[in-house]
Amino acid sequence: MAMAVALSSSTATPTTKLWPPSTSQPPRFLLPIIPSNPSSNTNLLTSSPSHKWRLRISFFPAFLNKGKGNNVTALKQELLQAIEPLDRGAEATPEDQEMVDQISRKLEAVNPTKEPLKSDLLNGKWELIYTTSRSILQTERPKFLRSKLNYQGINVDSLRAQNMESWPFFNQVTADLKPLNSRKVAVQFDTFKILGLIPVKAPGRARGELEITYLDEELRISRGDKGNLFILKMIDPSYRVPV
Template structure:
């Protein structure tokens, strides 16, 4: 698909958005909108088998995520959004690298509720921040198995009780290996199936 190739070309070298200048951001927004106009899955929340799985972040405009990569001496590694449609759960996992033996991990677990054919409401429930070696982090799948089982990690690990910690996410494009979503704070997310 030409639109998909055009978007992926625009994302090359952007380091999930960290390297994007204003003209890059505008070009990416235009390419994303062009692809969204040809969404092959117009009701994505009604196709949980396509939504389900681990997605790797290719690009975002979310300052909250991008700021993780702006901390001196640290480097933003992979960022995943892992959807478990059958249980109504979503997990965000960001790997932090940089100083040897100080590789970190930031993760948030949430429950989601389908509210329309394209939108889900998200209620954040748990936050984990720690060193990968103390958590025994080897990969995102192993970590999520332990997270979902309720394991408490040797890290900053707490339940989010503030009912204000919520938002929504609208899936604006979905095929077998690419997803575009837009968040309640105006953020754009482009992810590939991992």
């Protein structure tokens, strides 16, 4: 909430991320939403690189970055191409993680939204497309039991957030957000919904902090207080977290 503010979510030990706590708690999940059409998303998803691309980008990062400077569009495309074959981070090697982190830092350096918590661009439904959080990725589970998509809804005006899993469990969690500065929030989870239906009160220790380091109308990058990276794309700016 699985806020990546990329809120982190999971049902293992409570983590200080905007996605919910972990397995000693109710089932894990990112909230990060129940899909619309994951394949039809903004111009960010223009090409699908092959595994050959993954090798090329690993061997020639300097070449790929050459001449891009502060070209935000080119950096975003480079980032999306780098993470596309990584199964939202579940298949990322340490080298892949380092590469994604480096490109993310270049984007963070040219962040066009200096005070994201004061921006309406934060409102809406976001899809988690990459994270380093193993609990949110559920990598300890067999693949067929991992959530296929994770979403996050955010309301800046009411300071509410919602993390959602898709199939097979459709778990959800909601949270209150408390701004710590214009980029960072404290997250307190309040209610889990098992299978999207059965409410369970979140324990008081289900809390965390999240800093939004990049924000525009298409892409959001956040970093949690446990060092995890969250990258999300906007899929529905009109979405509001249910009261």
